[in-house]
Amino acid sequence: MDDMSIAAPLDAVSVHELEPWSDIDHESLKALLASSAVVRARRGDQIRTDIAILFYGALGVERSLFNGRRVLVSLFHGGDLIDLRREERPRQGRLVALADSLLLTLDAEALDRAVQEDPKLGKTLLHHAADQSGRTRDHIADLAAKTPLERLASVLFEFRRWPDVLAIDPGGESLMMPILRKDIADYLGIKPETISRALKRLQSAGMIATAREQANRILFLDIPSMRRLANGANPRET
Amino acid sequence: MDDMSIAAPLDAVSVHELEPWSDIDHESLKALLASSAVVRARRGDQIRTDIAILFYGALGVERSLFNGRRVLVSLFHGGDLIDLRREERPRQGRLVALADSLLLTLDAEALDRAVQEDPKLGKTLLHHAADQSGRTRDHIADLAAKTPLERLASVLFEFRRWPDVLAIDPGGESLMMPILRKDIADYLGIKPETISRALKRLQSAGMIATAREQANRILFLDIPSMRRLANGANPRET
DNA sequence: GTGGTTTCTTGCTGCAGATCAATGCGGCCG
């Protein structure tokens, strides 16, 4: 991993506190951790691992086209299990940190063994895979058919589900933007300028507000309208 | 399944001739087929099954937004194994036939059993899943960052890999458009008119030609340029 | 603190693709 440092070793107990992994048998987790490494990544670092558990932060799979065009194919947040073993041709996608992150890199064989020993782990993994494939389909629908305004509303709801973001405001009435405008733009297939303008439109429509003194904090004022918008309703119809 | 008819039963031998399934042990396949139904679907039919092997034709997962906007989230072709069991919320996607198709609907439990008995089947399934997730990522990159011209070039290469299409011209120097313009458009996130115009541009650029007397047949004239275009090179740079 | 760098916002302009509308083409059925 580029420019990444190995952080203080993590013990099974603290991983246990991470919501999605809390029901895994303590011993299985411990064995798995024995083959793992805790890694701290800073924004911009590339991460060269096939399998990882993201503890907190934000990662993305990045692809570059000619003319400097860049796409973020998918986003990962705290609690996600990332498994890129299936990735076809190499060079087609790089895993990069979009925010300062803490993650656990796992050994493929150790994971396979742990799954065999603890059926609950297998179930958790499967559930995560299903969740991620669902997110992927949602994302395709966003990219194929939605306006920038709708895409932004959609991604704001996505952020609202991120545990890191939730932790700051469990009520869910506000969120801190977890990644840069540029990265949101590359994820949504639009330009940062368009994000700015779309945020302004959401404000003047009374759906959101920005917190004074915290420009990067978004307050949700009208969640039902936002939801309709995110689902592809015409803004004039809401 | 709407408006679908059960076709004459298929025997293991004929499924065996389908390329991706040819290395599966004959007995495993036979057991699996015992729990299956061969179904013929016409263009437009909705298919209500979680698991199917597509024999020939074209299927797509369709989503509808408000304002009549429609997205084809993914496309399947002859030889594909379709497994929608993981599909999250229902109503979010429907499996529909985009061309007259012949498929084998499978029983989930029988498939699981067959996988346990024949490791090769499991390997084949995994390979297919990896292939499809790769296609999905390619598709996201297309939607997020490519121009309509590039998207069209990209989907033409995708069609060129379809066995049905290949069967007509094994050399791969031409193809019959396997699905309607409207469906291609909904898959690429553009309008049918734009497809027409993009095809014309590819013609005047000398990359393709249409066969006389067969308007729907595309002849590839300059595959390297097409490939560069599909990969996101600027058309002026090719 | 201060200076420099990166990120975000705002204004202006141009153009690619959507939209609307008309025509062309082909298959199918009476």
Add this chain to the structure above:
DNA sequence: CGGCCGCATTGATCTGCAGCAAGAAACCAC
């Protein structure tokens, strides 16, 4: 054989986002 219906094409116009550039704000290192 002729008429109809669905699909594809072509043309003309409109609009929303990209592109570019300047300025403001936030962030970082020192």
